[in-house]
Amino acid sequence: xxxxxxxxxxxxxxxxxxxxxxxxxxxxxxxxxxxxxxxxxxxxxxxxxxxxxxxxxxxxxxxxxxxxxxxxxxxxxxxxxxxxxxxxxxxxxxxxxxxxxxxxxxxxxxxxxxxxxxxxxxxxx
Numbered sequence: 625x626x627x628x629x630x631x632x633x634x635x636x637x638x639x640x641x642x643x644x645x646x647x648x649x650x651x652x653x654x655x656x657x658x659x660x661x662x663x664x665x666x667x668x669x670x671x672x673x674x675x676x677x678x679x680x681x682x683x684x685x686x687x688x689x690x691x692x693x694x695x696x697x698x699x700x701x702x703x704x705x706x707x708x709x710x711x712x713x714x715x716x717x718x719x720x721x722x723x724x725x726x727x728x729x730x731x732x733x734x735x736x737x738x739x740x741x742x743x744x745x746x747x748x749x
Contacts, residue, residue, distance in 0.1 A: 643699035
């Protein structure tokens with residue numbers, strides 16, 4: 625049976641780093657950011673139509689991979705409960721019940737946002 629991990633957390637919290645770690649262990653990583661970047665979209669937030677199409681593609685891929693018995697990590701922010709619940713219901717319909725994984729960070733560290741500092745360092749800004 626497939627295992628599925630839903631990565632949850634704010635930008636810069638380490639979701640993609642953790643997801644890439646699972647990918648190195650043989651899991652398939654699904655990511656709207658990777659898909660959108662591959663299609664040439666460089667601005668966030670993505671246009672609504674682009675984001676909706678990317679999510680629909682990921683949901684379809686996810687169901688196909690789960691049906692094939694593949695372990696999958698879904699690398700999205702899942703910032704809303706509704707978004708998390710949509711994916712949980714989708715997975716439950718395929719017989720998969722699993723937890724979401726939260727990438728937790730301290731909101732402040734020495735007066736600045738840890739996530740903001742990581743994003744600046746990552747992007748070289």
